[in-house]
Amino acid sequence: MKIKAIAFTMLLIFVVSAFAGCAPAGGQQGGAADEIRFGLNNEITGDNPVIGASSRKGVDLALEEINAAGGVNVGGKKYKLVVEELDNEFKPESAAAVAQKFADRPDIVAMIGPNDSADVMPTIPIIEKAKLPSITPWATAVDITKNNDYFFRACFTDDFQGAVIAKFAYEDEGARTAAVLYDMSNDYNVGIATIFRKTFEEMGGKVVEFQSYGRGEKDFKSQLTKIIQANPDILLLPNFFAEVPLQAEQARSLGYKGKFIGSDTWGDVELLRLGGEYVEGALWVGHYAVDIASDKAKAFIKAYEAKYNEKPNDIAALNYDAVYLLAKAIENAGKIDRVAIRNGLASIKEYEGVTGNMQFNDTGDPVKTAVIIKIENGAFKYYATAKP
Amino acid sequence: MGVLLQQAVNLLQLGSIYALLAIGFSMVYGIVGLVNFAHGDIFMVATYLLFFLATWLFSMTSSSFAVLLASTALAAAAIGLLAMIIERVAYKPLRGAPKVSLVVTSLAVGLLLQHLVLEFLGPNSQRVPRMVPDIKFTVGTVNFEFYQILIILFALFIMLLLNQFIRRTRTGVAMRAVSQDATAASLMGISKDFIISVAFVIGAAIATVGASLYGMAYPIFDPYIGQMINWWSFTAAVLGGIGNIRGAVLGGFLLAAVMVISPMVLPVSSYRDIVAFSVLILVLLVKPSGLLGKRSIQKV
Numbered sequence: 250m251k252i253k254a255i256a257f258t259m260l261l262i263f264v265v266s267a268f269a270g271c272a273p274a275g276g277q278q279g280g281a282a283d284e285i286r287f288g289l290n291n292e293i294t295g296d297n298p299v300i301g302a303s304s305r306k307g308v309d310l311a312l313e314e315i316n317a318a319g320g321v322n323v324g325g326k327k328y329k330l331v332v333e334e335l336d337n338e339f340k341p342e343s344a345a346a347v348a349q350k351f352a353d354r355p356d357i358v359a360m361i362g363p364n365d366s367a368d369v370m371p372t373i374p375i376i377e378k379a380k381l382p383s384i385t386p387w388a389t390a391v392d393i394t395k396n397n398d399y400f401f402r403a404c405f406t407d408d409f410q411g412a413v414i415a416k417f418a419y420e421d422e423g424a425r426t427a428a429v430l431y432d433m434s435n436d437y438n439v440g441i442a443t444i445f446r447k448t449f450e451e452m453g454g455k456v457v458e459f460q461s462y463g464r465g466e467k468d469f470k471s472q473l474t475k476i477i478q479a480n481p482d483i484l485l486l487p488n489f490f491a492e493v494p495l496q497a498e499q500a501r502s503l504g505y506k507g508k509f510i511g512s513d514t515w516g517d518v519e520l521l522r523l524g525g526e527y528v529e530g531a532l533w534v535g536h537y538a539v540d541i542a543s544d545k546a547k548a549f550i551k552a553y554e555a556k557y558n559e560k561p562n563d564i565a566a567l568n569y570d571a572v573y574l575l576a577k578a579i580e581n582a583g584k585i586d587r588v589a590i591r592n593g594l595a596s597i598k599e600y601e602g603v604t605g606n607m608q609f610n611d612t613g614d615p616v617k618t619a620v621i622i623k624i625e626n627g628a629f630k631y632y633a634t635a636k637p
Numbered sequence: 638m639g640v641l642l643q644q645a646v647n648l649l650q651l652g653s654i655y656a657l658l659a660i661g662f663s664m665v666y667g668i669v670g671l672v673n674f675a676h677g678d679i680f681m682v683a684t685y686l687l688f689f690l691a692t693w694l695f696s697m698t699s700s701s702f703a704v705l706l707a708s709t710a711l712a713a714a715a716i717g718l719l720a721m722i723i724e725r726v727a728y729k730p731l732r733g734a735p736k737v738s739l740v741v742t743s744l745a746v747g748l749l750l751q752h753l754v755l756e757f758l759g760p761n762s763q764r765v766p767r768m769v770p771d772i773k774f775t776v777g778t779v780n781f782e783f784y785q786i787l788i789i790l791f792a793l794f795i796m797l798l799l800n801q802f803i804r805r806t807r808t809g810v811a812m813r814a815v816s817q818d819a820t821a822a823s824l825m826g827i828s829k830d831f832i833i834s835v836a837f838v839i840g841a842a843i844a845t846v847g848a849s850l851y852g853m854a855y856p857i858f859d860p861y862i863g864q865m866i867n868w869w870s871f872t873a874a875v876l877g878g879i880g881n882i883r884g885a886v887l888g889g890f891l892l893a894a895v896m897v898i899s900p901m902v903l904p905v906s907s908y909r910d911i912v913a914f915s916v917l918i919l920v921l922l923v924k925p926s927g928l929l930g931k932r933s934i935q936k937v
Binding site: 294295296298299433459460461462463465466467468470471472474475478491494495498502503504519522523 | 759762775861864
């Protein structure tokens with residue numbers, strides 16, 4: 250009997266706390282008449298929670314500024330811009346479910362996110378059907394904006410990024426042989442790995458090993474032993490910042506002496522905290538560098554540091570830009586309507602964001618520069634700029 | 638040749654860890670007949686406990702070896718206790734219920750642990766402090782580290798110790814009796830409750846040792862590591878014949894061999910899991926009870 254009482258009490262606690270956790274992040278549904286709501290399809294939990302946290306911080310800062318200045322001007326009337334955040338657990342299937350929820354809500358006029366390419370993929374047919382204009386801040390997979398009219402992005406694509414990494418490895422680092430170890434379960438990692446190989450070999454280099462692993466794996470020693478045997482000049486690890494440290498550590502432990510190079514998923518200080526000495530000297534391609542910021546970016550970094558007491562990473566900066574792009578699109582649209590906002594987004598030809606100047610082409614992808622960051626004395630340092 | 642030896646070192650390290658993980662899984666099944674899917678999450682909680690204990694102990698002493706032994710021993714005791722409580726609260730009331738109910742309960746316990754850790758400790762990745770001296774050896778072209786030797790020896794020691802315990806001690810004999818026929822064993826005066834508790838405690842303590850060794854090799858962890866641990870230990874246990882401890886060790890090394898050898902011989906390493914699980918299906922087709930498993934006769 251006692252056990253049943255305990256079990257019942259525990260159940261009660263969990264039911265109550267579950268309901269407490271279910272309260273919508275942005276207040277009650279529906280919203281007031283002077284509000285414009287958009288959805289944030291975000292990676293809050295899952296095995297890479299820094300993504301969700303940074304995304305939310307960037308969005309919140311942008312909203313705070315926009316609303317403090319009176320809000321969004323639609324046809325002469327000012328509206329407050331409000332976010333409603335839902336967790337996609339860093340899982341494609343949950344991201345699709347979240348997109349469906351937003352699509353079914355008439356008061357949600359646009360979506361920001363998901364941030365990860367694999368999460369964006371299954372949401373595309375849903376937002377296309379619901380005509381819900383969406384901006385992904387950080388997802389770089391090439392196919393996202395292809396063959397659909399409703400997905401836009403604030404970042405460069407893997408076509409560009411993969412080529413930048415290959416050119417940089419070949420020309421500046423003088424690498425003639427390269428190897429790749431990538432997560433085969435994510436469109437993003439596969440995309441960068443493939444484009445890198447293509448560009449690097451077109452330039453005359455040779456990719457001597459092309460190895461992969463599955464999501465969540467921790468042991469890469471078999472693949473790395475094979476890679477080290479092929480003795481590449483440079484090793485590309487186009488993987489997430491929580492995974493790269495283990496890969497770099499195991500490579501060094503197996504006697505790898507060459508350089509590491511990475512992609513924009515390296516962009517958080519988590520990489521430095523977990524990777525320490527093993528990632529020292531490594532290079533990666535990012536969206537912007539804190540130490541060569543423009544005036545606009547400087548103001549953003551200052552406001553972000555004042556609010557959160559940390560430096561903004563790429564994800565926060567891109568989410569910040571995405572919210573401003575959305576606000577601009579709504580003002581361009583002149584009315585609160587999904588299709589009009591989509592056209593408003595498409596009519597933005599150029600935008601000066603904190604992550605640099607963006608020139609939009611017809612596909613919804615911005616043309617913008619990338620930066621090469623070097624890890625020096627346990628910190629990210631600006632190293633070079635790569636123009637499109 | 639050097640590469641082959643290097644891969645052999647990789648295999649021994651991975652196999653030792655898989656074997657330790659599979660032992661706990663297999664032993665509980667052998668005694669209670671429960672596929673304990675909470676095993677991976679108990680492992681995860683053990684990793685967190687080790688992380689906190691090691692961080693705390695390092696603030697008092699700088700001897701990394703003392704920290705390693707003390708934190709592992711303390712964590713093993715605490716996690717053993719946790720497993721015993723879980724058994725009493727969640728599994729014991731269901732002892733007469735169909736096996737499927739128990740499996741579902743164990744899944745629920747695993748998720749509960751995972752979400753408790755998520756709620757209270759957050760989802761961020763953490764790094765276990767280094768508890769073994771960072772010594773690297775190079776013999777010819779083969780690189781290995783001190784922790785790898787420690788993993789292999791420690792795992793071997795635990796396996797031999799468990800073997801002796803099961804074969805030589807009274808409790809061990811009683812465990813084997815319960816595993817063979819629980820009703821007959823209780824007629825002989827063996828307390829079934831006690832033996833089941835012992836099985837859970839030992840299983841969890843071995844998982845903790847496994848977590849300690851795992852942390853040396855793969856020091857970065859998060860609340861989700863339990864899921865993969867479950868897959869590996871379940872696969873290794875089934876491969877070797879679930880319920881059989883020697884089978885679990887064999888299964889662990891076999892799984893590691895497939896994981897290490899397939900990227901070596903296959904042109905594309907993405908085929909690795911396809912090969913690993915094809916091997917599992919093949920083994921089960923030829924020998925449905927696993928490599929060392931006994932065929933049990935279903936009594937009606």
